[in-house]
Amino acid sequence: MTDASDVAPALEKLRPQLLKFALLQLRNAAWAEDAVSETLLAALEKPQAFARQSQLKTWLIGILKHKLVDQIRRNCRELSTTSADDEQDFEDELFQADGHWRDAPQDWGDPEHSLRQVEFMQVLEACVDQLPGQQGRLFMMREWLELETEEICKTLQISPTNLWVMLHRARLRLRECLALNWFAGGSKA
């Protein structure tokens, strides 16, 4: 990475991956593009850092995370809105009126077996992608950006109860998606 002529192709190659995560986080194509452009600009301002970066992607993802938080701050009003999908409560489909499970959760088998497989990571990513907008953003802020709940509430100006309800729904949906697309049938689990 010391040769300047290597920098442009290397960044070009990593750009789609950065954009994928920016989109998963922001759920808005224009802001995701901006965050990625800001990331690459910031990287290019430190040419000496390229020489030291044996792991270019790790370094860029680190910058991207900061730029995504900036974008979230900047657009917090728009990013706090929920859709009808976000508001749909999933619990009634899982539980009877008396609080018992409608269908008891299945045994997912040996976790290590699933966790070792790249395909499982791809299914997980697809399931995160399928979360409704606000649930997806909040889930990503919590689990991918690794922000504390207090910080998420402050940044988006939402109440802790609201955050908790959305994360609860996101995790129930994610579980349902994994059950359907990975653990159903027991062929892989």
Place this chain on the structure above:
Amino acid sequence: MILKRTCKQVSRLILQAEDQALPLKERLAVRLHLWACTACTRFTAQVSLMRKATARWRHYSEDASGD
């Protein structure tokens, strides 16, 4: 009963525990419920797997070799 919880309530508490420590009494109520309930024990294992999977995915997303 003070410590009696339904499966629905326990599932909420288990997910809540992903983001904040539960009050002692709630932890006790959950443990008591899990003692006797296979369905919620499986749910707990599923949530735990999801937590590990998300952590691995995060690591994989940052890894230079990952696509």
